[in-house]
Amino acid sequence: MPDSGVGDRLARREDKRFLTGKGRYTDDINRHGQAYAYFLRSPVAHARLKSVDTAAAESAPGVIAVFTGKDMEADGVGSLPCGWVVTDRHGNPHKAPPHFPLVRDKARYVGDHVAMVIAESLGQAKDAADLIELDFEELPAVVDIMKARGSGQIHDDAPENLCYDWELGDSAAVDEAFAKAAHVTKLDLVNNRLVPNAMEPRAAIGEWDPGTEEYTVYSTSQNPHLLRLILCAFVLNLPESKVRVIAPDVGGGFGSKIFAYAEETACTWASKKIGGRPVKWTADRGEAFLSDAHGRDHVTHCELALDADGRFLGMKVDTTANMGAYLSSFATSVPTYLYATLLAGQYTTPVIYANVKAVFTNTAPVDAYRGAGRPEATYVVERLVEVEARETGKDPAELRRLNFIKPDQFPYQTPVALQYDIGDYEPSLDKALEMIDYKGFGQRKAESEAKGKLRGIGLSAYIEACGIAPSAVVGSLGAGVGLWESATVRFNATGTVSVMTGSHSHGQGHETTFAQVVAEKLGIPYDNVEIVHGDTGRIPMGMGTYGSRSLAVGGSAIVKACDKIIEKSKKIAAHLMEASEADIEFKDGQFTVAGTDKSKAMAEIAFTAYVPHNYPEGVEPGLDETAFYDPLNFTYPAGVHVAEVEIDPDTGITTIADWVAVDDFGNVINPLIVEGQVHGGIAQGVGQALIENTVYDRETGQLLTGSYMDYAMPRADNFPSFRVETTVSACTHNPLGVKGCGEAGAIAAPAALMNAITDALGVEIDMPATPEKVWRAAQSRLQQAAE
Amino acid sequence: MLTVSMTVNGKQVSKEVEPRTLLVQFLREQLGLTGTHVGCDTSQCGACVVHLDGTSVKACTLLAAQAEGAEVTTIEGLAQNGELHPMQAAFKEHHGLQCGFCTPGMVMSAVDLLKHNADPSDREIREWLQGNICRCTGYHNIVKAIQAAAQTMRG
Numbered sequence: 001m002p003d004s005g006v007g008d009r010l011a012r013r014e015d016k017r018f019l020t021g022k023g024r025y026t027d028d029i030n031r032h033g034q035a036y037a038y039f040l041r042s043p044v045a046h047a048r049l050k051s052v053d054t055a056a057a058e059s060a061p062g063v064i065a066v067f068t069g070k071d072m073e074a075d076g077v078g079s080l081p082c083g084w085v086v087t088d089r090h091g092n093p094h095k096a097p098p099h100f101p102l103v104r105d106k107a108r109y110v111g112d113h114v115a116m117v118i119a120e121s122l123g124q125a126k127d128a129a130d131l132i133e134l135d136f137e138e139l140p141a142v143v144d145i146m147k148a149r150g151s152g153q154i155h156d157d158a159p160e161n162l163c164y165d166w167e168l169g170d171s172a173a174v175d176e177a178f179a180k181a182a183h184v185t186k187l188d189l190v191n192n193r194l195v196p197n198a199m200e201p202r203a204a205i206g207e208w209d210p211g212t213e214e215y216t217v218y219s220t221s222q223n224p225h226l227l228r229l230i231l232c233a234f235v236l237n238l239p240e241s242k243v244r245v246i247a248p249d250v251g252g253g254f255g256s257k258i259f260a261y262a263e264e265t266a267c268t269w270a271s272k273k274i275g276g277r278p279v280k281w282t283a284d285r286g287e288a289f290l291s292d293a294h295g296r297d298h299v300t301h302c303e304l305a306l307d308a309d310g311r312f313l314g315m316k317v318d319t320t321a322n323m324g325a326y327l328s329s330f331a332t333s334v335p336t337y338l339y340a341t342l343l344a345g346q347y348t349t350p351v352i353y354a355n356v357k358a359v360f361t362n363t364a365p366v367d368a369y370r371g372a373g374r375p376e377a378t379y380v381v382e383r384l385v386e387v388e389a390r391e392t393g394k395d396p397a398e399l400r401r402l403n404f405i406k407p408d409q410f411p412y413q414t415p416v417a418l419q420y421d422i423g424d425y426e427p428s429l430d431k432a433l434e435m436i437d438y439k440g441f442g443q444r445k446a447e448s449e450a451k452g453k454l455r456g457i458g459l460s461a462y463i464e465a466c467g468i469a470p471s472a473v474v475g476s477l478g479a480g481v482g483l484w485e486s487a488t489v490r491f492n493a494t495g496t497v498s499v500m501t502g503s504h505s506h507g508q509g510h511e512t513t514f515a516q517v518v519a520e521k522l523g524i525p526y527d528n529v530e531i532v533h534g535d536t537g538r539i540p541m542g543m544g545t546y547g548s549r550s551l552a553v554g555g556s557a558i559v560k561a562c563d564k565i566i567e568k569s570k571k572i573a574a575h576l577m578e579a580s581e582a583d584i585e586f587k588d589g590q591f592t593v594a595g596t597d598k599s600k601a602m603a604e605i606a607f608t609a610y611v612p613h614n615y616p617e618g619v620e621p622g623l624d625e626t627a628f629y630d631p632l633n634f635t636y637p638a639g640v641h642v643a644e645v646e647i648d649p650d651t652g653i654t655t656i657a658d659w660v661a662v663d664d665f666g667n668v669i670n671p672l673i674v675e676g677q678v679h680g681g682i683a684q685g686v687g688q689a690l691i692e693n694t695v696y697d698r699e700t701g702q703l704l705t706g707s708y709m710d711y712a713m714p715r716a717d718n719f720p721s722f723r724v725e726t727t728v729s730a731c732t733h734n735p736l737g738v739k740g741c742g743e744a745g746a747i748a749a750p751a752a753l754m755n756a757i758t759d760a761l762g763v764e765i766d767m768p769a770t771p772e773k774v775w776r777a778a779q780s781r782l783q784q785a786a787e
Numbered sequence: 788m789l790t791v792s793m794t795v796n797g798k799q800v801s802k803e804v805e806p807r808t809l810l811v812q813f814l815r816e817q818l819g820l821t822g823t824h825v826g827c828d829t830s831q832c833g834a835c836v837v838h839l840d841g842t843s844v845k846a847c848t849l850l851a852a853q854a855e856g857a858e859v860t861t862i863e864g865l866a867q868n869g870e871l872h873p874m875q876a877a878f879k880e881h882h883g884l885q886c887g888f889c890t891p892g893m894v895m896s897a898v899d900l901l902k903h904n905a906d907p908s909d910r911e912i913r914e915w916l917q918g919n920i921c922r923c924t925g926y927h928n929i930v931k932a933i934q935a936a937a938q939t940m941r942g
Contacts, residue, residue: 011879011880011882012879012882014887015878015879015884015887016871016879017887018884018887018890018891019862019871019875019878019879019884019887019890019891019894020822020862020863020865020866020871020875021820021821021822021823021861021862021863021891022822022863023822023887023888024821025821025824025888027821027825028815028821123805123807197922198886198888198922199824199826199832199834199886199888199889199920199921199922199923200824200826200886200888201825201826249886249887250886251824251886251887251888252885252886252888252922252923254922284825284827284828285826285827285828285829285832286828506886507885507886507887507923508885509885672882673882675882675928676882676885676923676924676927676928677885679924679925679926679927679928680885680922680923680924680925681925682925683924683925683926684922684925707827707828707829707831708827708829708831708832708920709829709831713831713832713920713922715913715916715917715920715926716912716913716914716916716917716919716921716926716929716930717910717913717914717916717917719913719925719926719927721909721927721930721931722925722927745925
């Protein structure tokens with residue numbers, strides 16, 4: 001079977017449908033008799049609702065129904081939950097104010113859901129929404145996170161707008177370490193707020209069947225089973241057995257499609273209210289900006305202490321994180337367990353203390369966005385290390401090397417809870433330095449200077465924790481769900497295989513990668529393997545795709561199910577060849593009796609399992625196995641990215657002259673796909689560092705960057721081509737030895753680029769390094785030099 | 788309501804539409820050609836690019852009525868006799884797409900680029916694509932795919 005197994009650069013099988021316009025995204029689906037929903041959103045950031053008069057809208061042409069929060073309240077609709085309880089440093093659970101799909105008393109951000117209009121056409125629904133009369137008392141908006149605690153209260157049960165004040169690490173030990181330091185570097189950092197901006201806007205169709213009393217929900221979800229669980233168990237109080245969630249092709253997510261939102265909840269609920277007609281909603285981009293969960297948004301003060309030899313002695317981090325107006329599904333975990341636990345980075349820093357305060361503001365909810373906490377942690381660690389090197393006159397690469405955890409120190413217990421199973425950081429550093437020609441930088445800088453340009457180089461030696469697990473551990477830390485994955489591998493009688501996986505691709509190419517794994521494992525043709533995902537009606541169970549977990553966790557479940565298939569097949573093969581089961585060997589799709597030339601092909605065994613005329617006693621017919629896999633630990637991808645920039649001091653424009661990435665993802669199934677994931681991740685990280693920024697008006701809370709005219713999305717001409725390589729230290733605790741690659745670029749890139757830009761400028765600036773900001777910094781430095 | 792007639796992917800079509808109907812709505816909702824996507828509302832993202840009389844246009848920025856009498860080609864009309872267009876084939880070969888949502892517009896735009904410039908530099912490709920946003924690929928493999936298609940099409 002040429003070019004179809006593990007390690008092959010196989011072009012993706014899903015591409016043909018996407019390239020010919022035959023992809024099937026949620027908005028491409030139209031159900032018979034469907035009605036259209038439009039949400040009237042709050043035009044102000046903070047207001048107490050006095051009345052919502054829907055009478056005129058209800059009698060407008062084509063209107064089927066108008067619903068408000070009162071209708072949902074009367075019907076017993078619950079609150080959208082946050083699935084991770086963070087215990088604060090005083091032992092109390094975080095403040096979890098209710099988050100109703102349609103507001104009941106107050107609107108808390110611009111875009112909050114005030115009413116839902118359902119009509120025969122979308123145009124009629126929009127026209128009718130204009131007729132709804134809102135009477136509200138506007139309240140002062142809380143926008144600035146550093147002032148949130150002293151501002152007017154957003155939720156009755158969250159005094160000072162504080163969600164939690166949490167800590168990790170030994171504060172006294174860190175103080176002791178700092179007292180002995182030869183040098184301490186201090187930085188104030190802003191991790192700018194981002195809008196994920198998957199190109200496919202969110203969409204949903206809710207459909208209730210009055211005959212079977214079953215619901216079908218079509219949704220742009222990264223995790224349909226989890227959406228079903230949240231809808232059923234928390235919000236709508238429905239039996240899961242009566243709800244099917246289908247997430248067809250999903251056009252990107254980057255985290256923003258993990259969460260359960262108001263809109264799909266409301267469409268599902270409303271379909272029954274209007275007698276079973278399907279209710280469809282599709283966001284326009286403006287709505288996406290207003291109401292998709294945003295990412296990042298931290299303000300941090302951090303300090304790193306080192307001894308006279310340059311060894312890190314301790315780190316202190318004080319972060320304020322924005323939760324937005326309500327807690328999105330996993331918001332609380334992002335600046336805590338996905339952030340502070342990564343502050344050791346690739347280094348042997350012996351003691352670390354982090355304090356994180358999460359606050360509510362009158363802005364859209366903030367939750368996991370590509371990297372989720374880990375880009376923020378890497379930004380803290382790698383900016384501190386770089387600036388420390390500058391302040392102490394050390395080479396930034398060598399300072400990193402000196403402090404790396406060495407290969408013989410694994411498994412390595414960090415001072416911030418995680419235990420890294422394996423890693424080997426120097427080969428990635430060496431390869432990256434060689435690729436960028438680190439030694440030749442001085443000459444390139446001189447050449448740039450001769451042209452009147454500023455040149456800088458910046459490193460980022462990141463680590464991430466992927467495949468969040470194990471369930472028992474995350475449960476003890478407050479997670480409300482298990483973090484396993486499941487798979488069913490089913491041989492059909494004719495020898496083809498259907499694989500039902502709970503992971504759900506939204507661009508990652510699972511249909512190809514997973515088929516490669518199964519073809520190799522079972523020794524059957526790649527083309528005979530079909531991957532089924534994204535439908536709770538076809539897949540037994542699942543937890544979905546986020547946190548770079550699909551291959552490490554979902555792929556491991558598939559391997560386990562394949563192992564069960566092989567185990568059962570050996571019994572059948574032994575019977576057919578009249579041999580002892582213990583003597584049966586399996587390799588490349590053939591079962592052989594050890595030491596003989598007797599063999600049976602996998603397909604023959606599968607046929608026998610379904611036509612069991614000559615069959616071992618006590619063995620069930622069929623060849624269809626399900627496995628659940630609960631990881632033993634996170635996986636720890638790591639690597640080194642190096643950015644080199646050239647800045648024009650006259651325009652402030654930063655040109656990325658070169659970018660190299662050397663990543664250790666463990667074993668790689670499909671290098672073509674992995675490289676694509678790295679490219680995309682880097683682009684998102686570069687976007688954050690260079691141009692993207694979410695701006696709310698500080699007084700009114702209006703979103704000022706609410707369209708592609710105002711929010712700078714990275715375009716093709718913002719980038720060079722990237723040079724991407726890998727090193728391999730295989731994960732020790734999953735059967736494929738894989739670690740995950742989806743977020744690495746977004747985690748590594750912002751620090752690498754800002755290290756390069758500040759190296760060129762010689763002064764600190766915050767992200768995004770827009771031309772204006774860079775120009776001001778460059779001019780002030782030139783002025784200083786002139787004086 | 789008004790009647791609009793045009794040729795779409797070689798077929799003559801004629802439909803009654805509301806005057807405010809955009810070309811992209813006409814294609815998606817009335818002709819069922821859902822390969823043309825809507826990714827924004829400000830004519831920025833390019834997911835809706837189709838060809839109008841052989842030139843790339845954003846179908847969200849034209850009324851259906853403005854396409855009266857025109858020849859429209861959508862992503863569904865690009866492959867001929869079941870054979871992928873060289874641009875489609877190159878995108879597959881070089882992994883120029885991930886989630887696939889921007890892809891139809893990206894491919895239609897790239898095909899038009901090569902009509903103007905059969906041998907573009909990487910920089911020219913990147914500048915041409917300013918009107919097409921991709922959030923997944925970082926554009927690296929898109930540029931590579933367009934270079935490969937250009938080479939194939941030059942023969």
